[in-house]
Amino acid sequence: MPAAKTIWKKLIWTWKPESEFEAGDSIVKNLLLHWFPSKVTFESLSFRYSLWLGTGSAVLFAILTLTGIVLMFLYVPSVERAYASVKDIEYAVAFGWFLRGLHRIGAHLMVFVVFVHMIRVFLTGGYKNGVAAGQNRPLNWIIGVVLLLSTLLLSFTGYLLPWDQLAYWAITVGTNIALAAPMVGEQTRFLLLGGNTIAQGALIRFYVLHCFVLPTVVLMLFAWHMWRIRKDGGLACVDQVALQQKREKTQPVKSKTYSLLGIAGTRTVHVETALVDEDRYATNSSPYLTRRLLVAILATAVLAALFAIGIEAPLEEPANPAVTSNPAKAPWYFLWLQELVADTTLRFGGFTLNGALVGGIIVPGILAGLLLMWPYLDRSPVSATGVWFGPERLRQNLVFLFIILLIVILTIVGTFMRGPYWVLYWPWETWVQLPRLF
Amino acid sequence: MKTTNPPSPEPGHLPHASQVQGPSRRTFLDRLGLGALLAAIGGQATMMLRALVPDVLYEPPRRFKIGAPDQFPQGATFLESERLFIFREQQTFHAISAVCTHLGCTVKMIQLNPPQQVEIRGETVQEKQEFHCPCHGSKYYGEGTPYAGPAPERLAWYHMELAADDGQIVVNLTEPVNQDFRLTV
Numbered sequence: 001m002p003a004a005k006t007i008w009k010k011l012i013w014t015w016k017p018e019s020e021f022e023a024g025d026s027i028v029k030n031l032l033l034h035w036f037p038s039k040v041t042f043e044s045l046s047f048r049y050s051l052w053l054g055t056g057s058a059v060l061f062a063i064l065t066l067t068g069i070v071l072m073f074l075y076v077p078s079v080e081r082a083y084a085s086v087k088d089i090e091y092a093v094a095f096g097w098f099l100r101g102l103h104r105i106g107a108h109l110m111v112f113v114v115f116v117h118m119i120r121v122f123l124t125g126g127y128k129n130g131v132a133a134g135q136n137r138p139l140n141w142i143i144g145v146v147l148l149l150s151t152l153l154l155s156f157t158g159y160l161l162p163w164d165q166l167a168y169w170a171i172t173v174g175t176n177i178a179l180a181a182p183m184v185g186e187q188t189r190f191l192l193l194g195g196n197t198i199a200q201g202a203l204i205r206f207y208v209l210h211c212f213v214l215p216t217v218v219l220m221l222f223a224w225h226m227w228r229i230r231k232d233g234g235l236a237c238v239d240q241v242a243l244q245q246k247r248e249k250t251q252p253v254k255s256k257t258y259s260l261l262g263i264a265g266t267r268t269v270h271v272e273t274a275l276v277d278e279d280r281y282a283t284n285s286s287p288y289l290t291r292r293l294l295v296a297i298l299a300t301a302v303l304a305a306l307f308a309i310g311i312e313a314p315l316e317e318p319a320n321p322a323v324t325s326n327p328a329k330a331p332w333y334f335l336w337l338q339e340l341v342a343d344t345t346l347r348f349g350g351f352t353l354n355g356a357l358v359g360g361i362i363v364p365g366i367l368a369g370l371l372l373m374w375p376y377l378d379r380s381p382v383s384a385t386g387v388w389f390g391p392e393r394l395r396q397n398l399v400f401l402f403i404i405l406l407i408v409i410l411t412i413v414g415t416f417m418r419g420p421y422w423v424l425y426w427p428w429e430t431w432v433q434l435p436r437l438f
Numbered sequence: 439m440k441t442t443n444p445p446s447p448e449p450g451h452l453p454h455a456s457q458v459q460g461p462s463r464r465t466f467l468d469r470l471g472l473g474a475l476l477a478a479i480g481g482q483a484t485m486m487l488r489a490l491v492p493d494v495l496y497e498p499p500r501r502f503k504i505g506a507p508d509q510f511p512q513g514a515t516f517l518e519s520e521r522l523f524i525f526r527e528q529q530t531f532h533a534i535s536a537v538c539t540h541l542g543c544t545v546k547m548i549q550l551n552p553p554q555q556v557e558i559r560g561e562t563v564q565e566k567q568e569f570h571c572p573c574h575g576s577k578y579y580g581e582g583t584p585y586a587g588p589a590p591e592r593l594a595w596y597h598m599e600l601a602a603d604d605g606q607i608v609v610n611l612t613e614p615v616n617q618d619f620r621l622t623v
Contacts, residue, residue: 166445172542173573176542194492195497321450322544328573338574342574345540352591353589354590421572
């Protein structure tokens with residue numbers, strides 16, 4: 001079997017290098033790996049710094065793409081047949097329930113993981129430029145924010161497709177929020193729905209957005225996001241290592257001064273090695289990064305699959321424009337917004353400001369604007385780059401965590417404490433059973 | 439953009455054409471090509487986007503017949519597909535929209551038994567029903583004025599008339615009316 005062994009070895013040697021020389025070569029010679037650096041710092045590899053959340057969301061996106069392609073073969077984007085085809089996927093297609101469950105739970109997990117990834121980057125000052133030249137981490141933060149918004153849009157367009165009650169009323173509320181936007185509201189809604197009513201035009205538009213437009217946007221932004229990380233010299237924690245090295249470096253001893261060509265007497269020549277790559281701080285990407293990557297992929301896939309088996313994907317009654325389900329709730333990650341639009345109708349004397357405008361457009365708009373601008377408002381020193389809870393950023397972190405806490409509280413209130421007619425209930429109280437009048 | 443320098447004019451000769459008229463032929467052709475490319479891309483992009491704005495809508499009519507006056511019982515009737523409440527008191531009719539003014543959910547009618555006295559804009563009115571929205575908890579009095587929750591405006595009232603041909607009631611959703619509108623048959 002020597003020939004077979006050779007072929008096998010030819011295929012996998014980059015994943016299992018047998019020498020320092022092979023390890024250095026392995027990354028650049030492999031199409032799948034060549035976008036990684038050949039050396040990686042221990043801090044970047046560690047779980048405690050990055051929590052590997054970016055990798056997790058990328059893996060979830062891959063799972064969603066693959067399950068989504070299979071679902072596209074089975075789903076029919078027409079108002080007459082959409083609901084029935086989803087029911088078919090659930091009950092008649094082999095493993096259809098698992099694929100739909102995995103796609104659905106993968107989407108929920110992705111929203112969660114991307115959101116927590118943003119919190120991680122903020123709390124570690126990961127959007128800050130460090131010491132290396134040519135960095136533009138604020139730009140990568142902006143790309144990340146757009147990726148987060150795209151993820152939310154992907155979920156929003158996705159949960160409309162089953163064309164059940166949840167879908168119908170979500171599209172009603174969502175597009176009416178667009179309607180509340182001043183000046184362009186009416187045209188935006190008309191363009192989104194392909195008309196004035198929620199019908200076939202709206203379904204096919206959301207379908208194309210969900211299956212093609214938004215995934216393409218996410219894929220391109222993801223590539224840009226990764227490329228920027230390389231251009232920025234890796235994760236922000238690498239700059240901490242560089243700073244550390246600068247502090248440790250002993251001053252060159254001026255025993256004998258070799259000046260440049262003997263002209264400038266004060267400029268001594270000493271060679272700095274690329275210290276970041278020193279064995280103390282960094283190691284070969286293959287196999288240390290590649291192995292952890294495989295572990296992260298495995299862990300994410302297993303976790304998502306377990307959730308998919310354990311949590312049944314719900315399918316409500318077919319869409320019915322006449323009856324709004326009571327209470328009509330958006331998925332958990334939009335409930336803080338639903339809580340906001342329900343609480344923010346403002347009245348000044350005879351003048352009324354619709355909650356749809358305040359809670360649906362102004363407040364989220366301010367939050368998104370703040371997120372995009374924050375790296376440029378942050379004036380903390382370089383030493384706060386790439387370190388959890390940097391003391392120089394204490395106040396910023398507290399403000400950020402306070403906003404996150406508000407969102408979490410609103411989400412919890414919306415999820416567990418709102419009953420029929422959006423009345424407040426404690427989680428342990430049972431809802432009043434209402435007679436169905438119409 | 440690279441331009442070739444014309445030979446410097448010999449004394450006694452006229453200067454080369456490009457030295458007087460600005461851009462050389464090469465620059466001009468460069469600009470022409472680039473402009474054509476941009477125009478082509480812009481034009482096709484416009485056509486593609488314009489195609490997504492529908493010119494013909496296959497939507498239910500905004501003015502429709504709902505049936506003969508006699509078919510409606512006294513009190514309220516809910517027309518599901520039109521999302522409309524039709525009220526009949528003896529021989530007078532009026533129509534109130536079931537579309538919540540906050541974010542467009544369908545409100546539910548709550549029958550009040552016994553009828554309640556409420557004060558709306560300084561007037562005491564007896565009402566037999568109210569409207570509650572399940573989405574965000576807006577509440578409206580029986581004639582559509584909001585009194586709780588995020589709804590910014592009253593429920594819409596629509597114009598009604600009798601069809602000339604068969605005497606059915608016609609509702610016109612494009613013509614909102616005041617709350618004192620009544621159709622007497």
